[in-house]
Amino acid sequence: MYWHKARAVSQTRLLPTYPPTVPATINVDIYFEATQKARILRDLTYQILSEIARTMQTIHYIPGDAIIKRGSKKCKIIYITYGDIEMLTAEDDTTPILRFTRGTVLTPCGCAAAAAVGTSHLAVRAATFCTAHVLTAADLWRVVNKHAVSQDHAGPILASFTDHIEKVKRHYQMKIPDKSIHKSSILHFNRNLMSLKKMKNANGEPLLAGSDIFLEIAGCYIMRNVGRFFKGFRQYHY
Incomplete structure (x- = not known):
């Protein structure tokens, strides 16, 4: 197991030898939880989710590895399925300010077209040995465009993203910001x-x-x- 983690081996040579339906079913079972945690993928059909699952990757991180770098594009949905991660302060990109356990979704709307061009304001690194299920925006929209003739899948993705943005706006409009006593300089x-x-x-x-x-x-x-x-x-x- 350590040999696999140290070299970030995320693919097996056994699955390609089976019929195409078997790897598709296995991939859906592996990545189904990650697709349900992502906000923009919840309302998609099982057929399109099975196609998306075939493009997802499993990436292993060792302690200290950078999962998200500050200033990088938010073009990935990252679901932490094992291990702990740390969010670092923007002052030095070294000091952790928050710690998350497995089940955390980083950039749940990262594959949306409007969010993929945004940049990350904070850095995230692996605090322990971590395993992440990753979906890139390029792979998602490649699958969506492939099946756009039979059914419109871009509409639910855009609607979920817009609904998320509106909820975030209402959340911060209802909050009255507290005046900070100490300001880091x-x-x-x-x-x-x-x-x-x-x-x-x-x-x-x-x-x-x-x-x-x-x-x-x-x-x-x-x-x-x-x-x-x-x-x-x-x-x-x-």
């Missing part, structure tokens, strides 16, 4: 420090040439905000 400070590093004087020489100066600036910044942090911490907890 690490990312803003890092950008200013990098800009300061590139600045030069009239002679073309860097203003801050030594690394010790950067460490001193960072130390002063941290010490300046320590008192503010503990003051807010006491107000919040006491």
Whole structure:
């Protein structure tokens, strides 16, 4: 099992030797739960789901592997069927802020035409050994276009996506945002420090040439905000 996981082996050589109906039935049994978890695939017929299941892939991740990179296209539906994953903060793409277990669907509307062009704002990585069932937007719409003559499958997909967007809008319109007591400024400070590093004087020489100066600036910044942090911490907890 570890040999398969380490090399991300997701296909077998045995299924192609059987008649076409057998692999199709097996694929539907394997990926049926993933198709029902995806919001835009729930209302499709069993026939089209069996065709979609044949294009889905099983991908194995080892701890630390990147499942979704920040800035990448949301063109996949990823269903975590085994293991835990972590969502990372956008400040450093390293610190985990949320942890999800199996049964989680990443980008449930990612294969919709309108969502596939969007970019991810956060990164997701594998916290443990993980197994994911993945469907790409290209494979989905290739199957939909293939069967578009007999039945319209794009309509239910678009309707599900539109309904999801409307529910999200109503959810956030009903919520009154709370004023944040503490605002993280690490990312803003890092950008200013990098800009300061590139600045030069009239002679073309860097203003801050030594690394010790950067460490001193960072130390002063941290010490300046320590008192503010503990003051807010006491107000919040006491």
